[in-house]
Amino acid sequence: MRSQLGRPMRGVVGIAARCACGNPTVVATEPRLPDGTPFPTFYYLTHPGATAAMSALEANQVMPELAALLADDEDVAAAYLAAHEAYLSDRAVYGDVPEIAGISAGGMPTRVKCLHALAGHALAAGAGVNPIGDLALARAEWSPERCTCAHPRSAV
Numbered sequence: 001m002r003s004q005l006g007r008p009m010r011g012v013v014g015i016a017a018r019c020a021c022g023n024p025t026v027v028a029t030e031p032r033l034p035d036g037t038p039f040p041t042f043y044y045l046t047h048p049g050a051t052a053a054m055s056a057l058e059a060n061q062v063m064p065e066l067a068a069l070l071a072d073d074e075d076v077a078a079a080y081l082a083a084h085e086a087y088l089s090d091r092a093v094y095g096d097v098p099e100i101a102g103i104s105a106g107g108m109p110t111r112v113k114c115l116h117a118l119a120g121h122a123l124a125a126g127a128g129v130n131p132i133g134d135l136a137l138a139r140a141e142w143s144p145e146r147c148t149c150a151h152p153r154s155a156v
Contacts, residue, residue: 009046010034010039017124042104043090049149080130108130118136119137
């Protein structure tokens with residue numbers, strides 16, 4: 001993961017998702033980092049191909065489109081609220097951090113703020129849990145099913 005990010009990871013509790021060749025794609029991170037900093041982003045996207053794909057979507061103005069869908073579709077909004085609650089439940093297993101109580105990631109449950117966080121959640125939780133993350137992954141030029149890693153199964 002250090003090689004993916006170019007820096008040491010902090011507070012990682014496990015690999016939450018892997019790409020086709022077995023490299024980490026998403027890590028799960030403690031809600032309070034070792035230095036005491038509250039950290040709401042439990043599912044952290046680490047794969048360079050995945051992060052580049054989400055950055056490209058953000059640069060191409062996909063977030064406003066997904067935000068409009070969230071505002072206009074009651075079913076998507078209800079599923080996104082459920083995704084937010086699932087995210088909080090997953091993170092709660094690793095500790096209660098009052099400073100981030102009720103805060104998940106990516107703008108959930110009412111906004112679309114960070115496709116990286118939403119795609120990370122969708123990859124970790126599986127298809128059907130986070131509708132906005134699922135849509136971002138469907139639009140991306142990267143897929144966890146197709147290896148784009150420079151070195152299969154890098155050191156974790």
